[in-house]
Amino acid sequence: MTNASFFKRSRPWVLGVSAAILLAAFLVRLIGIDGRWMWYDELLTGTFVAYDLPNTIVTNLRFDIHPPLYYFQLNLWTLGGHGDLWLMLNTVLWSVAAIALLMWRVRRVYDLQTAWIAGGLLAFSSAALVFGDQVRMYAFLMVMILWTWIALEDWLKAERTKRFPWKASLNVIASQTAVVYSHSAGIVMISGCILYAAWQLLRDGDLRTRIHWVVTEACVAALAVPALVLVAVRAAGHPVAPGLDEILHTWRFLAAGELGVEMIGVVMGLLLLGVLVWFGVMQPAKRAPILTLIFAPLVIAAIISYVKPIWLDRIFVTLVPFICLYLALFAVWLMKTWRMPGRVVAITLALLWAGVGIAGQMTREKGDGYKPAAAYAHEMVKPGDVVLVDGDFGYWCFMWYFDGPRWGYPQQAAIVMPKWQSLIDKLGPTAANLLGFNEQKRSVDVNGVTAIMWDRNAPVELTAGKVLTVRNSQASSLDLPGYTLIGTQVEKDLAVDTWQKAG
Numbered sequence: 001m002t003n004a005s006f007f008k009r010s011r012p013w014v015l016g017v018s019a020a021i022l023l024a025a026f027l028v029r030l031i032g033i034d035g036r037w038m039w040y041d042e043l044l045t046g047t048f049v050a051y052d053l054p055n056t057i058v059t060n061l062r063f064d065i066h067p068p069l070y071y072f073q074l075n076l077w078t079l080g081g082h083g084d085l086w087l088m089l090n091t092v093l094w095s096v097a098a099i100a101l102l103m104w105r106v107r108r109v110y111d112l113q114t115a116w117i118a119g120g121l122l123a124f125s126s127a128a129l130v131f132g133d134q135v136r137m138y139a140f141l142m143v144m145i146l147w148t149w150i151a152l153e154d155w156l157k158a159e160r161t162k163r164f165p166w167k168a169s170l171n172v173i174a175s176q177t178a179v180v181y182s183h184s185a186g187i188v189m190i191s192g193c194i195l196y197a198a199w200q201l202l203r204d205g206d207l208r209t210r211i212h213w214v215v216t217e218a219c220v221a222a223l224a225v226p227a228l229v230l231v232a233v234r235a236a237g238h239p240v241a242p243g244l245d246e247i248l249h250t251w252r253f254l255a256a257g258e259l260g261v262e263m264i265g266v267v268m269g270l271l272l273l274g275v276l277v278w279f280g281v282m283q284p285a286k287r288a289p290i291l292t293l294i295f296a297p298l299v300i301a302a303i304i305s306y307v308k309p310i311w312l313d314r315i316f317v318t319l320v321p322f323i324c325l326y327l328a329l330f331a332v333w334l335m336k337t338w339r340m341p342g343r344v345v346a347i348t349l350a351l352l353w354a355g356v357g358i359a360g361q362m363t364r365e366k367g368d369g370y371k372p373a374a375a376y377a378h379e380m381v382k383p384g385d386v387v388l389v390d391g392d393f394g395y396w397c398f399m400w401y402f403d404g405p406r407w408g409y410p411q412q413a414a415i416v417m418p419k420w421q422s423l424i425d426k427l428g429p430t431a432a433n434l435l436g437f438n439e440q441k442r443s444v445d446v447n448g449v450t451a452i453m454w455d456r457n458a459p460v461e462l463t464a465g466k467v468l469t470v471r472n473s474q475a476s477s478l479d480l481p482g483y484t485l486i487g488t489q490v491e492k493d494l495a496v497d498t499w500q501k502a503g
Contacts, residue, residue, distance in 0.1 A: 025099050032362065037366070046400060065230075067186075106325060126361075147175040155169060159205075240305065256268040294326070370401055376489050384464060392410070392414045466499065
């Protein structure tokens with residue numbers, strides 16, 4: 001059977017192979033999932049969506065740098081439950097949906113062979129697998145970015161054929177706005193798709209088409225203003241302005257996921273870069289798409305980061321579907337050009353790609369110290385004891401495992417910053433109470449044990465015989481006058497100190 005005839009089978013065969021790829025993607029994302037639990041960012045996500053939708057939106061806008069669209073859909077998902085595995089399943093399904101969407105589109109634009117290869121590569125991509133179960137917005141964003149790319153392609157086609165361009169414009173506006181309202185770096189994420197469309201318009205478009213495109217993108221810009229204002233007034237401490245080390249680390253991450261810091265990451269990074277450069281040199285028509293869809297967002301993010309740091313490995317996970325697409329196109333070109341030697345090289349590279357992905361998935365750990373710290377606290381306390389947790393965000397994360405996802409409202413257990421106190425004063429008591437801004441419920445009774453949010457600048461009076469304090473292991477111990485420290489248990493990045501009342 002020839003290679004061509006293999007891909008010209010009946011519809012059941014096509015659907016069967018496509019379903020097998022999606023099933024494999026789903027199953028590989030479940031490897032080890034029952035041994036993982038949520039870490040800090042995921043626990044904040046779960047806390048934001050634990051109650052009704054209005055509370056989710058208000059809490060998100062108050063405490064998070066990211067706009068609320070992802071949290072909106074996750075809040076609806078929680079109608080089915082709030083457990084860790086249930087929330088992770090939302091991400092798993094979005095991750096698999098990205099593979100299905102990529103295969104569907106690639107088959108329409110290119111061919112079935114390319115679609116299956118691209119889908120298989122994305123199914124086993126190390127970087128995609130790292131975020132294939134995390135309760136964060138990155139798998140969701142991969143679907144949104146693919147929608148953006150598809151919408152722009154359809155818009156360009158509609159403009160050429162003059163068929164329903166207004167519908168295509170609405171699709172472009174909706175897809176790009178969805179990305180912008182899902183992540184603080186959404187503008188960077190859609191930049192590659194926008195530049196890709198701009199390149200095609202400069203190459204083939206007439207003046208009327210270019211004007212229509214500018215008007216369409218201007219509508220996106222206008223709708224994005226509230227999200228951009230929200231991002232502009234917020235700051236996060238972990239993004240950086242990248243140097244060469246950060247850029248190389250990010251590229252290794254895209255090639256080999258969390259194995260990117262090992263030698264295998266260096267090898268995979270060099271292979272990936274070499275393949276894309278080689279393909280761009282040998283196939284000039286693919287050069288501009290590779291530069292715009294894959295490399296341009298990296299350059300733009302680096303430039304922006306020297307004004308407002310936004311560089312993090314994770315924001316570039318949305319590039320992975322395009323990396324897989326052009327690796328698939330390279331593999332097909334190689335097999336057609338070199339025939340049998342090309343097939344051997346393509347299969348070898350694909351097996352290496354999948355092997356690194358599966359190895360990373362089988363060895364990957366997820367979850368920081370909050371779950372084991374909560375379990376340890378449960379073992380140590382009895383009714384009448386007190387647990388103090390250092391800081392508001394840490395308190396929310398700890399309470400997720402100490403009392404359960406619906407332990408209380410985060411807005412009622414927060415350290416009020418001066419700007420929020422000013423807003424509360426301006427709103428007045430009625431509006432502030434409605435939004436939950438001025439209700440400081442900083443303690444929860446958990447089966448007779450009092451769990452308290454600890455503000456170091458406003459300590460509470462304690463009378464309990466035994467007190468446990470939970471803090472970051474790198475932070476200094478809390479000062480408890482009248483108590484003696486009798487032991488410290490370290491759980492990953494958290495420390496649980498046990499104090500006994502003096503005398």
